[in-house]
Amino acid sequence: MFTDTDSAPPTPRLSARMAGVARYDLPASIVVFLVALPLSLGIAVASGAPVAAGLIAAAVGGIVAGAIGGSPVQVSGPAAGLTVVIAQSVHQFGWGATCFVTAVAGSLQILFGLSRIARAALVVAPVVVHAMLAGIGVIIALQQVHVLLGGASLSSSLESLTQLPHQLLTLHGGDLLIGLVVIGILIGWRRAPRGLRIVPGPLLAVVAATLLAAVLPFRIERLTLDGSLLDSVGLPSIPSGHWTSVALTAVTVALIASVESLLSAVAVDKVRPGTRIDFDRELLGQGAANLASGLLGGLPVSAVIVRSITNVEAGARTKAACVLHGVWILVFAIAFEDVVQRIPKAALAGVLILIGVQLIKLARIRLARRTGDLYVYLVTLCCVVFLNLLAGVALGLALAFALLLWRVVRVTITAEPVPGTRRWVVRVDGTCTFLALPRLSAELAGVPLGADITVEMTVDFLDHAAYEILTDWARRRESYGARVDFVEIGTARMAGALTGPPQRAPAREVLDEALGPWRRKSGRVDPIVAGIAAYHRGHAHLMRPHLDGLRDRPDAATFFLTCADARIVPNVITSSGPGDLFTVRNVGNLVPVGGQEVSVEAALVYALEKLDVRAVVVCGHSSCGAMDALYRQVQAGPGLGDWLAHAHPSLERFRAGHPVVAAAAAAGFAEVDQLAMVNIAMQVRNLRGHSVVRRGVRERGVAVSGLFFDLATARMIEVTADGIAEFDDPGHRVTPEPV
Incomplete structure (x- = not known):
């Protein structure tokens, strides 16, 4: 039995949402689709995977990650950051087992999301992430240069470098011309009028290269599909042995995809302030997409900054844009199979070379130099390029941690005379621990026996070993008739070295101590006397040279x-x-x-x-x-x-x-x-x-x-x-x- 409500029109809210999707998200999805299509094909080729695997991953990343993820405008798909790992996996385990690795990595990401540890993935030194991406860019560029010259990409960066002279001697003029045309269009398109740049540069370059390849009288290598997209869909293969390596690769894929997705979410939030992002749900969406992509025979996916920013700038407001872009890729892959097979490999190589070069950002290198992290950057980059991705990141993190530890425990110790007096000033600045004892004892031994000494303690951490050597030294000097004054300016106090384990004193406690004489209204201690004592202990020696200079002024x-x-x-x-x-x-x-x-x-x-x-x-x-x-x-x-x-x-x-x-x-x-x-x-x-x-x-x-x-x-x-x-x-x- 039907009622009037069965034929009721959509609610005003639903109609408004549908109108918003049609006005903003639909046009944005088409723009992102046009950007993602050539990039997905190129990343599949660079990874050594079937071409259809890039299209499957792009469709799954858009539909699954877009629908489940925690960001309304973030776009997922095959990412350049995973190219090196997948290429190594394909070379070591084969394509079917690599799909298994992708599915396992997706399951791990789902566990990450359920464990609510998403923000912990951001606790990685940014310089290591930047160097990792730069290293990946170098590897992609080195591999694709061979494709640009008419050859095939090689498995290692060292081999790519050593074989480059031979490849130059045997280059194919048609492939080189196609690749250079693509690179030229991509570089020139950035200077085109803003109205023309509605058409994505990679799409324009690939289309132009495909048309040019059709008229050139050269033999040009083109993409090949092993059957239709539906024929390429298949379950992964169970690896035959090497389980430790398989597990390590799956963990590497899960970690890189997770960190890259979360960093992309942070970047999107900066471009579009106020975007509500659920980081744990984002990992769930990425994990579900990788699980589905692996089971269907696709590449691993992650959120991609370039596509996400493109989506935002194209006017996307909801998840509909990301989901629809995946639908368009799926439709294109099924309906236009012949078009895909006409695309020259050198055209995609030109796109990938430029992507690789763009991953090496000079601004980040300059920042690493200014912040003293250049060695971490260079070590990470070189290890990623010439060893492997996991070793590069691990060594980079280890070096970053060692540098951090050195900076944290570093202490500056100087001893110098005050001109025109018999007084010396010993300055201890930083973290004073047993690690500083050799240098501390050497500086203290250099002070003459008959000198009066001011020890200026600007320390934020003081352990018992350092306290003991300082007090024993002061006691011996005083036994020779010298006067030793300790001036404590830093947050750590010598009085606390014997009362418990060493710890950093909050700056607020030091401020409370300094303001104590102001606030004290009663008690046995005269506030004036307490204030004078605190002044003598803390700042009198700093005031002395300034006031001495004012005696006659x-x-x-x-x-x-x-x-x-x-x-x-x-x-x-x-x-x-x-x-x-x-x-x-x-x-x-x-x-x-x-x-x-x-x-x-x-x-x-x-x-x-x-x-x-x-x-x-x-x-x-x-x-x-x-x-x-x-x-x-x-x-x-x-x-x-x-x-x-x-x-x-x-x-x-x-x-x-x-x-x-x-x-x-x-x-x-x-x-x-x-x-x-x-x-x-x-x-x-x-x-x-x-x-x-x-x-x-x-x-x-x-x-x-x-x-x-x-x-x-x-x-x-x-x-x-x-x-x-x-x-x-x-x-x-x-x-x-x-x-």
Whole structure:
């Protein structure tokens, strides 16, 4: 019995999705199909596999991996990165057993996906991956050069090099011409107008080469198919022995296909930010595709960056584009068998040579050189080319790990005298372990017996052996009357060497230790005494040469008037050091006028006439007790009350609606803080009216400015006569205003 719902039209959501597929994914699938077709054929030829195996893999990769995988726009198929492994497998085990290897590799990938270890596959040194791909590119180029010259690809890179002179002497002019035409078209097509490049370069080159081969009067080697695509489909063969090698090859295929697919997913995510990728599901999709491809007689597949990026740039939005591209390859392989057999082998060789060369990226070589990984790159590349892929990757990873270990445990130790004194400085920088004992003992032995010594420990790891040699050496030196001071700047502390196993101290703990005297409010230890001890232990020796150079140079760059509030630390909030600020502090950061208060007057005259300062700054702050008392009209008594009387003009301007009030209110500041900002503007005005300041502005361009420090956010705000401004721009500078 039928109901009305049986004939109901598709839901609006389904209709919208179908319209999206027709508008975006269908055109993209055709573009990717045109790119994938010649590449799949070429990779099959380069792998020593039947030509139909490349088409089977391309179709299965598109349909199976596209439907199951975890990326909506990633495209899978035969990949150049697996060419070398498959060629070796075909040579060693035969094609039928290689299909078995592919199926086993797919099963391993499914286990990887179910184990949810996909992201662990990305924990491979990028330089090793880049060198592996470059090595594969070299192998492909060396092999296909022989095909380009009319010969056959050889099994080893060394043989390809040694036989190249002979191949040059026996080259076939027709094959060489076809290959050079293809390479020329591919290179020239990159400079074609963008509108013309809708047609993929490899497709155009192969079509042009096929047409040219049909009219040239030369014998040209073409592709051959052993029957139709359906005839090529068949179950794999069980290997007869060599099970260890078979298992090793399957693991190699699974690992390379997995890493290449995940790296491709990361690259796609960079090109199309916001793409949701399930890495574990992606491995499941790749594993299912390889299992199916192996069982059907196809090459192994992986996600391919070139095809995936092409898919994204062609406008694909869903998995439909990848699946449809596999369908088009399947239809083409079945319906156009004769067309495939007209394609010259040299045309595909030209495409593959260019692909191989493009895998060798100069930018990655330069990056490896800059980062100190060039040796890892070169060793991996050479081993991949002249040994085998697995050995190259294994040796590259081993060398990368050894280099990392050397960098991690490396320690720099120097001992040198301080000129003009009897003091020596021993600097230990890095990871100080028993591995550094020979060098450490040699440097320590070079310090004269009678010298006082500062040992500067900038270490992030210190074990008991290093601690013991340092303390024993210091004890012996002190027995000769020398003074040995340990200065600990790094994250590792000597006190922790005897309390437990050595470990790296988080930088946060060191910061907490440095801020300890600030935060300590009670207890038996005087915070001033603790702070001085920490200063002597940590930074006094660094300050000593700088302060010694300032003994006869009292000049300062800035006159800095701020509040007496203990929460304001001028040198911290201005990132300045000794000799930079001539600081004057009083309650409320006030500048009395009329000569009623002489301390600020004396400081101004001294700073501007004797120290030659170039900037005058008034700095107030939020939650100011003086401004709160002024705002609430607190009767503070004869001392504080008389002083706050100098701020009454600020209160009057606040109540009258100073321009700063509106700006501060709009920024969310409370009324007391608004008053503090008005007070800053008023004190700046008082300074500009001072005769010595006016003369400094006129004769030397002295800058006068006002700052407000917000305790809640630890941010500085500039206060002007018209409002406030954030210091968001790193290039921001306080500029003088006209007087």
